[in-house]
Amino acid sequence: MDKPQMIEHLHEAVNYTVYDTKWIPLSAKFLVLGSKPNSNGILDIYELNQEKLEKVKTVVKKAAFKCGTFGASSLRNRHFAIGDFEGRLQVLDLERPDMAVYNVKAHSAIINCIDGIGGTQLDCGAPEIVTGSRDGAVKVWDIRQGQEPVVDISPPPQMGDGINKSNTRRDCWAVAFGNTYNDQERCVAAGYDNGDLKLFDLRALAVRWEATMKNGVCGLEFDRRDIAMNKLVVTTLEGGLLVYDMRTQHPTKGFSWVEERNAGRSVGTNGVINGPKATVWTVRHLPQNRDVFLTGGGTGSVRLWKYEYPDRRVIEDSDGAKEGVAGKLQMVSAVTLSSQPVHSFDWHPDKLGLAVAGAFDQSVRVLITTKLNTL
Amino acid sequence: MSSEKKAIELQMQVRRNATEYQNSVKDLYSWEKDIKTREEAMKNAPAPTVDSKLPVRSHVAKSNEPTNKPTSQKAGSPAGSSASTPTEKQDLPQDALAQQHKKANDIKDRGNNYVKQADYERAIETYTEAVEVYPYDPIYFINRALCHLKLERYGNCVDDCESAIALDKTCVKAYYRRMQANESLGNNMEALKDCTTVLTLDPKNIDAKRSLERINDRLRKNSTKNGPNFSAANDNLIDILPFDKPAYKRSKQSMRRVPVVDIVTPRGNQQEPQQLRISDDEIDKIFNSNCGPFTEVKKDNTQKPIVKPEKIVEIVEKPKQTTAQSKVIGKSPASSEKEVKSVSQEPAKSTDADNNLKSVEQTYLKDSKEENNANKPEKTIKIAETAKPNSKPEPQAKLPSPTAMERIPAAPAGTAQFYVTWKELSAVQKYHYLKSIEIPNLCKILGASFDSDTFSDVMQTLHDFYVPNKEPTTAAVLWEISKNDEFTILAMLMSKEEKKMVASIMAAVKTFPKSNANLLDKLAKVYSVA
Numbered sequence: 089m090d091k092p093q094m095i096e097h098l099h100e101a102v103n104y105t106v107y108d109t110k111w112i113p114l115s116a117k118f119l120v121l122g123s124k125p126n127s128n129g130i131l132d133i134y135e136l137n138q139e140k141l142e143k144v145k146t147v148v149k150k151a152a153f154k155c156g157t158f159g160a161s162s163l164r165n166r167h168f169a170i171g172d173f174e175g176r177l178q179v180l181d182l183e184r185p186d187m188a189v190y191n192v193k194a195h196s197a198i199i200n201c202i203d204g205i206g207g208t209q210l211d212c213g214a215p216e217i218v219t220g221s222r223d224g225a226v227k228v229w230d231i232r233q234g235q236e237p238v239v240d241i242s243p244p245p246q247m248g249d250g251i252n253k254s255n256t257r258r259d260c261w262a263v264a265f266g267n268t269y270n271d272q273e274r275c276v277a278a279g280y281d282n283g284d285l286k287l288f289d290l291r292a293l294a295v296r297w298e299a300t301m302k303n304g305v306c307g308l309e310f311d312r313r314d315i316a317m318n319k320l321v322v323t324t325l326e327g328g329l330l331v332y333d334m335r336t337q338h339p340t341k342g343f344s345w346v347e348e349r350n351a352g353r354s355v356g357t358n359g360v361i362n363g364p365k366a367t368v369w370t371v372r373h374l375p376q377n378r379d380v381f382l383t384g385g386g387t388g389s390v391r392l393w394k395y396e397y398p399d400r401r402v403i404e405d406s407d408g409a410k411e412g413v414a415g416k417l418q419m420v421s422a423v424t425l426s427s428q429p430v431h432s433f434d435w436h437p438d439k440l441g442l443a444v445a446g447a448f449d450q451s452v453r454v455l456i457t458t459k460l461n462t463l
Numbered sequence: 464m465s466s467e468k469k470a471i472e473l474q475m476q477v478r479r480n481a482t483e484y485q486n487s488v489k490d491l492y493s494w495e496k497d498i499k500t501r502e503e504a505m506k507n508a509p510a511p512t513v514d515s516k517l518p519v520r521s522h523v524a525k526s527n528e529p530t531n532k533p534t535s536q537k538a539g540s541p542a543g544s545s546a547s548t549p550t551e552k553q554d555l556p557q558d559a560l561a562q563q564h565k566k567a568n569d570i571k572d573r574g575n576n577y578v579k580q581a582d583y584e585r586a587i588e589t590y591t592e593a594v595e596v597y598p599y600d601p602i603y604f605i606n607r608a609l610c611h612l613k614l615e616r617y618g619n620c621v622d623d624c625e626s627a628i629a630l631d632k633t634c635v636k637a638y639y640r641r642m643q644a645n646e647s648l649g650n651n652m653e654a655l656k657d658c659t660t661v662l663t664l665d666p667k668n669i670d671a672k673r674s675l676e677r678i679n680d681r682l683r684k685n686s687t688k689n690g691p692n693f694s695a696a697n698d699n700l701i702d703i704l705p706f707d708k709p710a711y712k713r714s715k716q717s718m719r720r721v722p723v724v725d726i727v728t729p730r731g732n733q734q735e736p737q738q739l740r741i742s743d744d745e746i747d748k749i750f751n752s753n754c755g756p757f758t759e760v761k762k763d764n765t766q767k768p769i770v771k772p773e774k775i776v777e778i779v780e781k782p783k784q785t786t787a788q789s790k791v792i793g794k795s796p797a798s799s800e801k802e803v804k805s806v807s808q809e810p811a812k813s814t815d816a817d818n819n820l821k822s823v824e825q826t827y828l829k830d831s832k833e834e835n836n837a838n839k840p841e842k843t844i845k846i847a848e849t850a851k852p853n854s855k856p857e858p859q860a861k862l863p864s865p866t867a868m869e870r871i872p873a874a875p876a877g878t879a880q881f882y883v884t885w886k887e888l889s890a891v892q893k894y895h896y897l898k899s900i901e902i903p904n905l906c907k908i909l910g911a912s913f914d915s916d917t918f919s920d921v922m923q924t925l926h927d928f929y930v931p932n933k934e935p936t937t938a939a940v941l942w943e944i945s946k947n948d949e950f951t952i953l954a955m956l957m958s959k960e961e962k963k964m965v966a967s968i969m970a971a972v973k974t975f976p977k978s979n980a981n982l983l984d985k986l987a988k989v990y991s992v993a
Contacts, residue, residue, distance in 0.1 A: 095484050097491070115502045116495045136495050164505060206517075214517040230519045238520040271517060290520065439494050441487065456491060458483045 090462055092392060092441075094423045098454040100141045104130050106446035108155045111436045112182070113208070114163050117144060118434070118444045119182075120452050121170065123152030129172055131156075133182070136454065147185040151176060159204020159265070159313075160215035160231070167207075167231075169217045171199025177219055179231055190231040195221035205265040205274070209314040212268040218276050220260030226278045228290065241278070241288055258282050266310030266334075267317040277320060279305025285322060297342055303328055307371045310334070311378040319395065321381055323368035327352030329383060329417070331395055336402050336412035346414040348393075352385040369431035376440045380420070380463055384430035388447060392421040394463055420463065425453060560597075567597035574606060583610040601627035601634050608640045612647075620644040635664045642674060651685065654678050874899040878910035885917065893920065894928035902936060905943040913949040919961055926964045930971040938972050938982050941965075945989040954990060966992045 108121040116136040124130050131147040151172040161167035166182045167189055175195035178188040199219045206215035216238065217229045227237035243257055262279035274290040283301035285308075288294070303325035311319040317334035320343075324330070329351035332343045352366035366386030374380040379395045397415045405411050428448035436442035441457040574589035590607040597603075604627035611620035624641035627634050642657035655678050661671040871892065875881035881900075888896055900908055909917070921944065929937040944950060957965070969992055972978055986992075 093480055093483065097488065114498065114505060116498050136491075138492050138495070164508075214519060216520065228520065233519045438498065439491070442491065442494075456484070456487050458480075458487050 090459060092421050092457050092459045092463065094390065094392065094421055094455055094457045096425060096453050097456045098136070098139075098141050099451060100134065100453075101451045102132070103450065105448065105450060106432065106452060107153060109432045109444045109446040109452055110156055110158060110168075110434050111442075111444060112166060113158055113437055118452075118454075119156070119168070120446060121153040121156050123154075123173070124148070127152050127173070129153035129170075131168075131170070131180075131185070134452070141454070145182075145185070147180070149178075154199055155202045157202045157204040157217065159207055160217045161204070161207045162215075163208055169202060169204055171202045171219050171221075173198045175199055175221060175223070177202075177217065177229060179217075192229070192235050194219050194227055194229065194237070195223050195225060197222035200259070200261050201263045203263050203265050203276075205268055205313050209268070211271060212314045213271045213274055216265075216274070218263045218265060220263040220278055222259045224257035224260060224280075226260055226263055226276060226288070228276065239276075239288075239290055239293065241276075258284060262305050262308040264308040264310055264320075265313045266320065268314050269316045273316075275317065277308050277310070279308050279322065281305075283324065297337065299342060301328060301330070302326070306367055306369055307383075309371050309373055309381070311373045311381070318378070321371045321373070323351070323371050323383055325367045327365040327368055327385070329368050329371075329393075331414065331417060333401065333412040333414050336410050338405070338411040339409050341411060344412040344414045346395075346417055348417050351383055351391065353387065353389075367429065369429050370433050372433045372435055372443075374440075374460065375435050375437045377460065377463060380460065382433060382435075382443070384433050384445065386429040387424065388426035388428055388430055388449075389422055389424040390430050390433065390445065391419055392457070394418045394420050421457075425455075426451070563597045564600065567593040567600065567603065570596060571603055571606065574603075578606070578610065581613075583613050586610045587614075599630060601630040601637060604630070605634065605636045605640065608637065608644075612640055612643055615647070617644040617648045621648075633664055635661055635668070638664070639668075639671060642671075642678075646674070646678065651678055651682050655682065871895050871899070874901070875908055878908055878912060881908045881910075882912060882917070885920070890924065890927065893924045897921065897924055897940070898934075898936075902939050902943050905940065906946040909944065909947050909949075911948065913947050913953070915953055915956060918944075918953045919958075922961055922964050922968070926968050930968055933975055935975065935977060937968065937975070938979060938986065941968070941972075941986050941990070942982060945986065950989075957990075962990075962992060965990050 102120065102122065104122040104124045106120055106122045109118055110121075111118045112133070117133055120130075120132045120134065122130050122132075129149040129152045131149075131153060132143055133145040134141045135144050136142075149172070151174040153170050153172050156168055156170040158166070158168055160169060161179075167179050168182055169177065169179045169190075171177050171194070175193060175197055177190075177192050177194035177199065179190035181187075181189050199221050201220045202217060204215070204217045206213050214230055214232075217231070218226060219229065220226045223242075225240060225242040227241070228239035230238045259281040260278055261281055262277075264277045265274065266277060267273055267275035272291050275296065276288045276290060278286050278288065279301075280286075281304040283303055283305060285299045285301060285305055286295055287297040289296040301322065301324045305322055305324055307321075307323035309321050310317060311321070320332040320334050322328075322330040322332065327350055329348040330345050332345040334343055337343055350365075352368045353364070364387075368383050368385055370384040372382050374382070379397075380392065381395070382390055382392050384390050394417075395415055396418055398413045401413055402410050403413055425445060426447040426449045430445050430447045432446035434444050436444075441460045443455045443457065445453045445455060447453070570589055570593040574586045574593065577583070577586035577589060587607055587610045590603045590610070593603045594607070604623045608620045608623035608627065611617070611623060621641055621644045624637040624644070627637035628641075631637070638657045638660045642654045642661065645651075645654035645657060655675070658671055658675045658678055661668055662675065665671070872884045872888070874896075875884060884896065885893065921940075925937060925940065928934075929940070945954075947953075969983065969987060969990075973983060
């Protein structure tokens with residue numbers, strides 16, 4: 089009975105649709121990105137103040153905010169990169185949020201997902217932001233370089249009229265940086281609505297690996313961004329949760345993986361899994377333990393998972409080629425937070441067990457998870 | 464017992480969890496305080512120096528290239544060399560001269576920056592400084608030459624380029640800039656020399672290629688100013704001017720063919736066979752495509768090929784006619800007289816065909832379609848009659864030619880075949896074709912698609928050929944046609960001319976020997992010809 093417990097510590101109802109929640113590094117503050125009913129973008133900063141949440145600042149811009157990241161900003165200057173519904177990428181200085189530090193029309197359609205890297209980590213290359221959009225493109229940005237992306241991974245231009253174009257271009261739903269273990273190496277994983285998963289090598293500027301899931305890819309995260317690729321967690325529609333072992337790439341089979349098909353369903357009173365196959369919206373690794381991660385499901389439940397490595401991570405097949413061995417997934421804890429999907433979640437980078445979650449019931453929750461250190 | 468135990472355990476668990484939660488919340492509050500003070504401290508701390516050492520990704524490749532090949536950079540443009548400076552600085556110079564070189568390079572980089580800012584005076588000063596430090600690298604001269612060029616001091620530019628060339632004879636940029644300066648000075652011949660040098664050193668230089676054209680043009684223009692240097696116009700040559708009349712103003716007449724003949728100069732003739740020593744067979748072997756022995760296709764005068772096929776048609780008709788004639792002979796016993804007549808018809812036919820031919824030719828040439836073809840045969844018959852005695856033996860001589868037989872289409876088996884063939888035939892052919900059909904079958908072959916066009920065609924054929932030939936089957940053909948299902952409508956819709964034609968046919972048939980008066984009466988009724 090010494091399992092970790094997830095407890096809702098604070099709850100804040102807001103009057104807009106929440107799209108993303110993020111802790112501000114090295115502070116007791118988090119920010120909430122959302123879309124107001126008049127489709128303006130809103131950014132609220134809340135501060136933990138013992139039993140209550142205190143709203144510190146509100147920023148409203150004309151396009152609804154979809155996603156944001158601190159990944160490319162240093163601890164000190166707190167430059168928050170935001171992607172919005174009109175395809176604009178802006179980097180706001182949270183001290184002076186009125187004027188964007190960097191503002192670029194990054195995509196022709198909504199930016200679904202964003203990830204950043206290089207802000208705080210040492211010796212892992214330039215700070216960069218990656219955005220994925222409904223227009224099918226994945227673009228990597230360096231705010232030191234003007235209005236052009238440093239890498240643009242777009243599907244080839246399609247023949248035919250606009251109607252056909254919209255049909256053939258895949259919608260990019262998830263992006264994640266990884267493999268940044270030195271100044272040069274860097275990878276971007278991108279997941280698409282048709283279940284395609286692509287791994288782009290930014291140093292070689294080539295597709296390193298491709299796979300296709302059964303359902304659209306909603307969430308992607310490497311267990312650590314700043315190490316040589318170790319694990320990649322993929323979440324999909326209809327409750328798919330896959331963990332790829334990214335250490336060993338077999339020449340033909342690629343990476344090996346372990347799959348959990350019921351990750352999106354809610355867990356009943358006696359631990360009985362019931363309910364419909366629900367989307368697994370998001371995955372977040374615990375910053376303090378890379379083998380523990382949390383998934384947010386479509387039924388409003390969140391689950392804590394632990395990945396257990398196999399005895400041997402690499403075996404040689406008959407041809408002498410090395411092949412990875414996937415481990416096992418163990419569900420540590422599950423709790424239903426909301427009646428609506430929990431689609432955004434963020435662990436505090438400095439405080440073990442502290443997290444903030446946003447759900448589609450127009451509320452944000454601060455969670456405390458106990459006994460994580462025992463895992 | 465066990466349930467009690469369980470209940471107690473559960474309570475214990477809940478209590479433990481509660482204390483756990485309380486502890487963690489306490490912990491959280493203390494952490495909050497702690498983090499807030501740390502945050503405050505961080506805010507008050509001096510702003511961190513932003514180290515932009517790491518290159519922007521899209522720039523990495525560019526800055527790497529010059530380090531890989533520093534030699535090419537030396538001859539490269541000043542703009543390209545500035546990017547490579549950080550790596551050059553890292554190289555430790557070995558001796559004094561190299562050190563000087565390095566120093567000069569640094570000065571040059573400063574100069575390059577001035578060039579980027581378009582401050583050419585300062586740049587010239589800087590490059591001069593660099594030259595004073597290290598006078599053995601042509602790059603400083605080239606760069607200074609560029610500045611002079613931009614400031615339009617072409618004399619200085621040429622001087623600098625010459626010193627650069629003295630240091631490095633293969634310095635493409637120096638030649639190119641001297642060319643530019645010479646061009647601006649108006650020394651076109653000098654510029655041309657430099658341009659060709661550039662192209663020999665760097666054959667792929669597109670700018671130089673363009674310049675070469677430009678300079679050549681200018682030289683040509685200058686030479687034409689002094690007077691034309693090409694030969695006077697030949698008398699035989701005709702200037703064909705382009706015309707831009709709107710379509711409605713253009714001549715309606717068809718185009719005339721003008722034979723175009725290549726004038727081959729004797730020199731050209733001598734050269735060609737020397738170049739083409741490979742035989743065709745060898746070429747075939749090489750390309751692995753044997754196309755058979757080579758046969759030359761000779762082209763005659765343009766109008767002949769059009770005439771020829773008509774002649775063939777003419778030949779074709781004769782034997783058929785005669786064979787048909789022989790049939791008739793077989794049928795009718797008392798026909799020695801007729802035979803002579805029918806044979807005598809042959810030359811008439813040939814002349815008729817000739818006449819047709821001529822008319823075709825005329826229409827081809829003059830585009831005049833006004834001539835009345837309907838009157839023609841009668842005229843030709845008259846001509847034929849006058850020509851009878853001379854041309855009698857001819858057809859018999861031509862009779863056995865085997866190719867001629869093939870040209871007349873075989874009698875149709877069905878309606879569709881008949882119509883397809885019918886449309887393609889000339890007037891004379893139609894006659895023979897119609898005759899080749901057995902009369903009892905005619906009605907069936909004409910079938911349901913018998914229309915007014917075909918009807919008038921058939922009438923025309925009867926009128927033009929059957930009647931003059933005094934075919935005994937004419938009346939039978941008419942009768943057979945009248946049996947067709949479509950005939951009643953067609954007869955009603957007959958035009959005046961057609962009626963006239965039918966009447967004339969009837970009248971002619973009446974004069975035939977062995978004409979069946981009964982049948983004729985019936986025909987007159989059916990065709991409603993009074």
